[in-house]
Amino acid sequence: xxxxxxxxxxxxxxxxxxxxxxxxxxxxxxxxxxxxxxxxxxxxxxxxxxxxxxxxxxxxxxxxxxxxxxxxxxxxxxxxxxxxxxxxxxxxxxxxxxxxxxxxxxxxxxxxxxxxxxxxxxxxxxxxxxxxxxxxxxxxxxxxxxxxxxxxxxxxxxxxxxxxxxxxxxxxxxxxxxxxxxxxxxxxxxxxxxxxxxxxxxxxxxxxxxxxxxxxxxxxxxxxxxxxxxxxxxxxxxxxxxxxxxxxxxxxxxxxxxxxxxxxxxxxxxxxxxxxxxxxxxxxxxxxxxxxxxxxxxxxxxxxxxxxxxxxxxxxxxxxxxxxxxxxxxxxxxxxxxxxxxxxxxxxxxxxxxxxxxxxxxxxxxxxxxxxxxxxxxxxxxxxxxxxxxxxxxxxxxxxxxxxxxxxxxxxxxxxxxxxxxxxxxxxxxxxxxxxxxxxxxxxxxxxxxxxxxxxxxxxxxxxxxxxxxxxxxxxxxxxxxxxxxxxxxxxxxxxxxxxxxxxxxxxxxxxxxxxxxxxxxxxxxxxxxxxxxxxxxxxxxxxxxxxxxxxxxxxxxxxxxxxxxxxxxxxx
Amino acid sequence: xxxxxxxxxxxxxxxxxxxxxxxxxxxxxxxxxxxxxxxxxxxxxxxxxxxxxxxxxxxxxxxxxxxxxxxxxxxxxxxxxxxxxxxxxxxxxxxxxxxxxxxxxxxxxxxxx
Numbered sequence: 082x083x084x085x086x087x088x089x090x091x092x093x094x095x096x097x098x099x100x101x102x103x104x105x106x107x108x109x110x111x112x113x114x115x116x117x118x119x120x121x122x123x124x125x126x127x128x129x130x131x132x133x134x135x136x137x138x139x140x141x142x143x144x145x146x147x148x149x150x151x152x153x154x155x156x157x158x159x160x161x162x163x164x165x166x167x168x169x170x171x172x173x174x175x176x177x178x179x180x181x182x183x184x185x186x187x188x189x190x191x192x193x194x195x196x197x198x199x200x201x202x203x204x205x206x207x208x209x210x211x212x213x214x215x216x217x218x219x220x221x222x223x224x225x226x227x228x229x230x231x232x233x234x235x236x237x238x239x240x241x242x243x244x245x246x247x248x249x250x251x252x253x254x255x256x257x258x259x260x261x262x263x264x265x266x267x268x269x270x271x272x273x274x275x276x277x278x279x280x281x282x283x284x285x286x287x288x289x290x291x292x293x294x295x296x297x298x299x300x301x302x303x304x305x306x307x308x309x310x311x312x313x314x315x316x317x318x319x320x321x322x323x324x325x326x327x328x329x330x331x332x333x334x335x336x337x338x339x340x341x342x343x344x345x346x347x348x349x350x351x352x353x354x355x356x357x358x359x360x361x362x363x364x365x366x367x368x369x370x371x372x373x374x375x376x377x378x379x380x381x382x383x384x385x386x387x388x389x390x391x392x393x394x395x396x397x398x399x400x401x402x403x404x405x406x407x408x409x410x411x412x413x414x415x416x417x418x419x420x421x422x423x424x425x426x427x428x429x430x431x432x433x434x435x436x437x438x439x440x441x442x443x444x445x446x447x448x449x450x451x452x453x454x455x456x457x458x459x460x461x462x463x464x465x466x467x468x469x470x471x472x473x474x475x476x477x478x479x480x481x482x483x484x485x486x487x488x489x490x491x492x493x494x495x496x497x498x499x500x501x502x503x504x505x506x507x508x509x510x511x512x513x514x515x516x517x518x519x520x521x522x523x524x525x526x527x528x529x530x531x532x533x534x535x536x537x538x539x540x541x542x543x544x545x546x547x548x549x550x551x552x553x554x555x556x557x558x559x560x561x562x563x564x565x566x567x568x569x570x571x572x573x574x575x576x577x578x579x580x581x582x583x584x585x586x587x588x589x590x591x592x593x594x595x596x597x598x599x600x601x602x603x604x605x606x607x608x609x610x611x612x613x614x615x616x617x618x619x620x621x622x623x624x625x626x627x628x629x630x631x632x633x634x635x636x637x638x639x640x641x642x643x644x645x646x647x648x649x650x651x652x653x654x
Numbered sequence: 655x656x657x658x659x660x661x662x663x664x665x666x667x668x669x670x671x672x673x674x675x676x677x678x679x680x681x682x683x684x685x686x687x688x689x690x691x692x693x694x695x696x697x698x699x700x701x702x703x704x705x706x707x708x709x710x711x712x713x714x715x716x717x718x719x720x721x722x723x724x725x726x727x728x729x730x731x732x733x734x735x736x737x738x739x740x741x742x743x744x745x746x747x748x749x750x751x752x753x754x755x756x757x758x759x760x761x762x763x764x765x766x767x
Binding site for chain 1: 670673674675676678681685688689712715716718719720722723724725730
């Protein structure tokens with residue numbers, strides 16, 4: 082069909098006149114010849130031969146009805162039933178009113194009455210019919226996806242918009258359907274099989290649309306867009322269809338995922354609505370165990386809804402990620418210090434501090450580490466941020482040393498990914514050396530769960546760091562799953578209790594017992610116990626009673642900027 | 655020798671005929687000239703005489719198309735009448751109409767001589 086796309090301007094098109102009367106033929110030819118190349122046939126049979134010979138280039142047929150051999154009706158029927166030839170428009174020449182109706186029903190594009198109209202009218206009708214037919218070919222060629230018979234994306238959007246114009250109050254859902262790891266299916270079973278899968282999906286979608294209304298397109302490769310009246314039963318309907326589908330194909334590798342943007346907001350562009358459905362769908366990408374939506378049977382087919390709040394949160398996260406480098410350059414990150422007090426004696430004594438980061442964003446205000454640390458841990462950016470904190474902390478220790486002549490060791494967090502960095506030891510040594518510090522003035526906090534991830538690697542790393550003189554505190558102790566066996570082998574200098582135990586220590590006797598237990602473990606390991614997140618006097622007293630050595634928390638001080646911390650040092654003197 | 659004037663005088667709607675021929679008088683005259691040797695008016699009379707009204711209708715219908723297109727009104731009009739009668743296979747006396755058609759054709763032939 083592609084070669085029939087002849088809607089190129091300024092091409093002189095070919096028209097066939099079929100009439101058994103030479104006078105009529107010549108007369109009409111005389112008119113039409115002005116704008117077209119004209120060929121003639123005396124009857125239907127002759128016409129059919131000429132049409133087949135000129136199949137690709139013939140633009141229109143002017144057809145008399147009553148002729149010998151094969152009449153116009155017979156030819157019209159033949160043309161109309163031929164998938165290739167039916168694209169050629171036919172204008173019927175007739176003096177009979179009744180014939181006009183019949184020929185139009187048989188597929189004629191138009192008719193010209195006899196005696197002929199004015200030449201201008203005839204030419205206008207010929208031009209119009211050709212134009213319509215060619216436009217129609219282009220629409221047919223581009224409107225539908227050849228593989229699935231669904232719309233193509235641009236037509237789909239147009240029809241969806243039209244739908245909204247006609248039914249502005251109808252609640253509609255925007256759906257994006259996708260095949261999990263479709264490229265693998267193509268690679269494993271071949272492209273022909275992949276195409277078959279897509280065809281089947283197209284059929285399924287068409288069947289659903291026949292039942293419930295709406296339109297659909299194959300957007301690209303294995304992605305389908307569906308715009309259908311709102312429904313609440315995706316859990317059942319999608320499950321049912323997807324299960325049937327997988328069963329039909331007898332292939333458990335074919336898992337569909339569906340992103341649903343329900344009651345799509347019609348005040349936004351149709352494209353945006355599908356962007357949102359696509360976001361939902363992408364959440365399911367490659368997922369085998371899902372946090373959202375549902376999974377079905379062994380096929381892991383899944384669906385999920387677009388969630389406005391979640392999306393906004395994601396946008397916020399994306400913004401934080403994209404602005405981290407700039408924030409580092411502009412020193413938007415501030416390192417605060419929270420003091421740690423030794424409470425073993427009569428009077429609490431300031432022994433060290435923990436460096437904690439704050440992001441003071443020029444537009445978003447102060448952002449808590451809880452909002453950005455997990456993000457940066459997820460994508461590796463934490464590597465850069467950690468080093469920023471390490472450097473700042475070392476510089477601060479030196480400033481205090483120079484200013485007050487005392488050493489206030491500061492602990493910094495060493496993230497999980499830092500443990501695997503072969504340069505870690507060198508970097509830390511460089512940082513302390515650059516600030517003329519001893520490694521013993523520099524404390525490293527490593528979360529307990531990092532130990533359980535890969536205990537061998539971490540034990541080796543920590544051993545080296547301790548051999549260099551660094552002191553290592555196990556952070557969030559109690560939140561991970563350290564075995565007693567592993568703990569006894571661990572090279573650590575302090576246990577830092579997970580805040581969760583401290584939180585309810587006053588209300589919950591079980592938590593208090595847990596703290597006592599952990600203090601016992603620390604004693605067994607001959608290391609001090611640090612409790613953080615201590616906010617009240619009651620918590621403080623209980624921890625002291627349980628045998629905690631060091632306390633960190635709002636009870637003493639929130640994390641504060643270095644200049645405020647100065648006062649705490651001065652108080653100690 | 656046919657001329658536009660002669661045809662007009664004869665009763666042809668030459669304005670109409672000429673328009674259809676893009677006002678090309680020579681072409682129009684040639685078209686009219688080409689119907690002169692046509693014998694189908696005789697065939698029509700024969701078919702009616704043989705009571706073959708189906709064939710008669712086909713012939714009349716064809717003649718209607720041709721004479722209408724070249725705007726030979728004196729023949730076109732009676733041919734239209736006879737076509738309508740034959741369309742319903744009306745059992746009637748066609749002789750008057752046939753004579754009229756024949757006479758007008760004869761007149762046209764004489765114009766061309």
